[in-house]
């Protein structure tokens with residue numbers, strides 16, 4: 001019956017009642033087919049047309065699944081986006097997974113300019129992880145997209161899992177699906193498995209992929225992180241917040257009383273301090289506008305639906321809210337999900353983000 005069918009792409013239970021919900025397949029297709037490898041319409045479109053459909057995920061189910069990990073012995077692979085670290089944090093992960101060892105994967109290293117040393121990035125990741133109170137058994141930097149670090153990751157997983165199941169967890173947009181595909185690609189046996197047979201999910205929407213030597217690799221649904229700018233944008237606008245290629249730093253020599261707009265998604269006022277360089281690490285196609293602080297409000301009002309897009313004209317897009325910042329050292333002002341602007345030491349700033357989106361200030365990464 002329909003109740004027992006799950007999408008092999010995302011693990012959602014297949015249904016034909018509501019095309020806006022996860023797991024939708026037209027009724028005609030569900031009834032006719034003899035196939036066991038069924039994709040929901042969303043995954044089908046994603047695979048064939050590279051189209052992203054907006055489907056709400058169920059956070060309660062995800063938390064149940066996390067809790068169930070705590071009731072068994074397993075290795076937890078925690079995927080984080082180094083470009084959007086705070087947006088990748090799953091609150092209280094340890095409470096859910098209990099005693100189980102965690103391997104932290106820092107994904108999307110390909111975005112970081114190549115002049116930056118991997119060793120430094122490794123230290124930075126370890127520090128960030130320590131600051132959120134997690135003591136991982138190992139960390140590994142990867143690019144799921146450019147297939148960097150995947151073999152090293154697999155070796156670490158093999159050495160740490162002792163034949164047990166491996167749960168891959170992460171927030172949405174950290175690149176978890178891309179990573180699972182990269183792992184499958186790197187291991188042709190697994191690739192054959194996933195393309196030729198059906199992986200029954202459970203009501204918790206997990207996808208199990210058998211590993212050589214016993215145990216499964218378990219893909220879990222991503223948890224939606226409240227406060228992610230991605231949640232506010234349409235699929236067309238999302239490409240600006242999940243950059244696909246190496247970032248080219250954009251350098252602005254600014255005097256006090258100047259303002260930078262990150263399209264209509266963020267704004268940084270340089271209120272007071274010595275002139276210096278402000279370096280933006282955001283998607284290469286995101287429009288950045290420099291203006292006088294005294295003009296900024298007026299400029300925003302006049303151009304928020306043409307020059308300063310995204311967001312496109314959306315009546316429900318939250319207002320930009322100001323945060324006061326004073327730096328002591330050279331710092332990154334992190335517009336969560338969008339990127340960051342590196343600013344000089346000892347300056348006074350005002351950073352504006354859409355209401356509800358988190359602002360972070362950290363010592364400069366680069």
Ligand code: GDP
Nearest residue numbers: 108143144145172173174175176177178242244
């Ligand atoms: P999930 O929601 O965690 O499963 O994330 P996805 O695998 O769907 O990826 C989210 C976005 O990040 C997509 O736009 C991917 O193309 C992009 N992405 C995933 N991995 C990488 C990576 O290693 N580098 C870069 N630059 N982008 C990535």
